[in-house]
Amino acid sequence: xxxxxxxxxxxxxxxxxxxxxxxxxxxxxxxxxxxxxxxxxxxxxxxxxxxxxxxxxxxxxxxxxxxxxxxxxxxxxxxxxxxxxxxxxxxxxxxxxxxxxxxxxxxxxxxxxxxxxxxxxxxxxxxxxxxxxxxxxxxxxxxxxxxxxxxxxxxxxxxxxxxxxxxxxxxxxxxxxxxxxxxxxxxxxxxxxxxxxxxxxxxxxxxxxxxxxxxxxxxxxxxxxxxxxxxxxxxxxxxxxxxx
Amino acid sequence: xxxxxxxxxxxxxxxxxxxxxxxxxxxxxxxxxxxxxxxxxxxxxxxxxxxxxxxxxxxxxxxxxxxxxxxxxxxxxxxxxxxxxxxxxxxxxxxxxxxxxxxxxxxx
Numbered sequence: 628x629x630x631x632x633x634x635x636x637x638x639x640x641x642x643x644x645x646x647x648x649x650x651x652x653x654x655x656x657x658x659x660x661x662x663x664x665x666x667x668x669x670x671x672x673x674x675x676x677x678x679x680x681x682x683x684x685x686x687x688x689x690x691x692x693x694x695x696x697x698x699x700x701x702x703x704x705x706x707x708x709x710x711x712x713x714x715x716x717x718x719x720x721x722x723x724x725x726x727x728x729x730x731x732x733x734x735x736x737x738x739x740x741x742x743x744x745x746x747x748x749x750x751x752x753x754x755x756x757x758x759x760x761x762x763x764x765x766x767x768x769x770x771x772x773x774x775x776x777x778x779x780x781x782x783x784x785x786x787x788x789x790x791x792x793x794x795x796x797x798x799x800x801x802x803x804x805x806x807x808x809x810x811x812x813x814x815x816x817x818x819x820x821x822x823x824x825x826x827x828x829x830x831x832x833x834x835x836x837x838x839x840x841x842x843x844x845x846x847x848x849x850x851x852x853x854x855x856x857x858x859x860x861x862x863x864x865x866x867x868x869x870x871x
Numbered sequence: 872x873x874x875x876x877x878x879x880x881x882x883x884x885x886x887x888x889x890x891x892x893x894x895x896x897x898x899x900x901x902x903x904x905x906x907x908x909x910x911x912x913x914x915x916x917x918x919x920x921x922x923x924x925x926x927x928x929x930x931x932x933x934x935x936x937x938x939x940x941x942x943x944x945x946x947x948x949x950x951x952x953x954x955x956x957x958x959x960x961x962x963x964x965x966x967x968x969x970x971x972x973x974x975x976x977x978x979x
Contacts, residue, residue: 660961660962663962664961664965667962667965677878678874678875680873680874681874681875681878681879684882688882688886689882689885689889690886690889694885694889698882698885702878702881708877708880708881711884711885712881712884712885712888714924715885715888715889716885716888716889717916717920718920718924719889719892719893720913720916721892721913721916721917722892722893723895723896723913724910724913725893726892726893726895726896726897726900727896727900727910729897730897730900733897738899741894741897741898742894742898744897745893745894745897745898746890746893746894748893748897802969802973803968803969803970803971803972803973803976804969805972806944806947806969806971806972807965807968807969808928809924809925809929809944809951809968810951810965810967811961813925813955813964814951814955814960814961814964814965814968815917815921815961816918816921816922816925817952817955817964818959818961819917819921821956829915829918832915832919832922833918833919833921834922836918836919836920836923836926837922837926838926840923840924840926840927841926841927841930844927844931844934845931845934845935845936848934852923852927852931853920853923853924853927856920856922856923857916857920857923858919860915860918860922860923861912861915861918861919862912863915864912864914864919865908865911865914868911868914868915869908869911
């Protein structure tokens, strides 16, 4: 976008009284996603043996779809707390990129207000916000809170609804629910690869990660495999990318 | 309706390691920038971690390599990948995976 356009468009942006409400409205297109994935997460968490209170706490404090799927799967498998926390750290490390990409649009806020903006950041709210940012020089804080809070409340509601529904499911394997977790990873992996134009390198990195993860897990059972594979394969990607 | 102590620790620990990457860049990057190699490395983390998790789910069972010929999960992964590429919908992919495994378990 040219400087000229930027200047014209920034007139209409900050300080609108209705921005919070506008943020709420701008969240609506993503709600079906939150409600359905949240519901699935709730069912899975319940069938993994978590109580409704634990599920509520998980969606209020952690508030991250893939991480909640992993927490449920690993708790059910009896993994150690350390392994679960480290795995989730790597899964959610991508938020650094989202948060960094939004930072230029919130330079007008204090560090504390930026913390509030970032604390409810997700892939979907990032998607909406970065689209909005393409039209403006800075993003409105209230608008962002409207967007974030709408997504957050719907997510918590969907998790609890899924948890209540999950109580009636006695045999999760019969419904293929045990495959929801690998299917979600497959979905996130494929979506990450097709959304950028580095398919060949991404596929090489993915294959390295699979081989390392499987190899290490067979030698040292547990979750070290995923952690080592993530660090080594990302480094391979970084080096090849640089070197080309 | 209880909260077990060990589950509580897992929830709080995961919440903390999720909170930091969400807020720290927004809080500090108005003053400094990430080094280029750091951004490049972070760019590959989502692919690596998801691929590693997929690999572990599909190829390892109880610490053993799953036999390729009796691996129903691996078979179900094929339509799941195709649906993911075709629809680019996370929910669609999860549903396709669950339906695929249900059908395969019924047939095999």
